[in-house]
Amino acid sequence: MTNERGYEDRLVDERRLRTYLASELGETETFAVEWHREGHSNETLFVTWDDCELVLRRPPPGETADTAHDVGREYRVMDALQGTAVPVPPTVLYCEDDSVIGSEFYLMERVDGDVVRLDEPERFATPERRAELGCELVDSLAAIHALDVESVGLGEFGRPEGYLERQVDRWEKQMAWAAGRTERPEGLPGRDAVESWLGENVPDAPRHTLVHGDYKLDNVILAPGTPPEIGAVVDWELSTLGAPLADLGWMLLFWHDDADEEPPIPELMPSFTAREGYPTRRELAARYEERSGVAVEHSTFYLTLATYKLAAVCEMFYARHLAGDSDDSLYAAMDEGTPKLVAYAEDVIDGTQGW
Structure with a gap:
């Protein structure tokens, strides 16, 4: 049976996310969320919070195979690699409380540049x-x-x-x-x-x-x-x-x-x-x-x-x-x-x- 609720609507509850981020990062009047459609595994959303451009990563909604889409693991390794010879985005926070947006998620800072998929810059x-x-x-x-x-x-x-x-x-x-x-x-x-x-x-x-x-x-x-x-x-x-x-x-x-x-x-x-x-x-x-x-x-x-x-x-x-x-x-x-x-x-x- 397919899920009748719109897919994008299942990715994030913006009201709850804003309340959570305010408790973690401080209040702001500038808040926006945009779904980034280019990926094919974990879901990526761009979040504007105050003057910060952030990236939210969460598993896809719905049933997935065991051990797939482990964003907690993803956050842990990137957090550990800060300041090493391996360049990774600056990490911001990890939330394992499913009640905020319906799944665990993490935030990192957005990095300028190109992701090359099917053709070269x-x-x-x-x-x-x-x-x-x-x-x-x-x-x-x-x-x-x-x-x-x-x-x-x-x-x-x-x-x-x-x-x-x-x-x-x-x-x-x-x-x-x-x-x-x-x-x-x-x-x-x-x-x-x-x-x-x-x-x-x-x-x-x-x-x-x-x-x-x-x-x-x-x-x-x-x-x-x-x-x-x-x-x-x-x-x-x-x-x-x-x-x-x-x-x-x-x-x-x-x-x-x-x-x-x-x-x-x-x-x-x-x-x-x-x-x-x-x-x-x-x-x-x-x-x-x-x-x-x-x-x-x-x-x-x-x-x-x-x-x-x-x-x-x-x-x-x-x-x-x-x-x-x-x-x-x-x-x-x-x-x-x-x-x-x-x-x-x-x-x-x-x-x-x-x-």
Whole structure:
């Protein structure tokens, strides 16, 4: 049964939010809330409070899979990373009281810049700037993995031993949760084979670090001006301690080479990085290896895991669409998108896709 209440109306009770913020931040006459529609996971709202431009992050309304959309985790890691070599937005507050807006949420300061999704900013549209952008993205990932987690209070942020085994198990469960709600008559051809292959091919992780969990080009904010510079890394809801190459595999899943065919889901997987000047996936992996000191091995496993993870995420999107818990047109397109990703994962295993 779909939810009859308008989706946007379910995101925030502005009266209660204003009362809460007044108690935490002080009274103001200037208050406004605007829903930012560009994201596809946790919901983002822009909040003007006095002379401050803030960002509110909350889970989507409606039923979600266990452990998905953990904004408390997102806030904790960004709060810990203030002042480190990893740029993150300044944090403001975290509220776990569901009675305020209907869910937990947090606030951070808004960071100026561009989020690059399906095309490049004009100021970077030269071979030189494109090369710099690719290097900046990899170098920031290496900086995340180089952090001393004990020194920033994240030494107990996760259970790094067995991380990859748990990732395989977790995303199988997320997929099962979603598939139980989408109830495709034909199922997802290839799903069982991909899951079996992943379970049988988990490598030993070379070392454990802080991992972002969703690191890719559209989860960084590029500062204004040139050359390319990352002003903030955002969307930390899947962060933990684990195997750093899982982050690299995920990032490279969303990086398109010149020789590639059209991405399985063009709305999520941009192809502009095939243009002249952008490094290839292989070149980005080599730069990561140089900057991090981590040997890039078992690339087939990490790219297959990334592809299957995205397939599970997309099937959760489709489940939310069927339940009426999203008005995002992308979610409806996952009727065809998820099967394409499962097929892509099979191609990675077969060696016809990769880096």
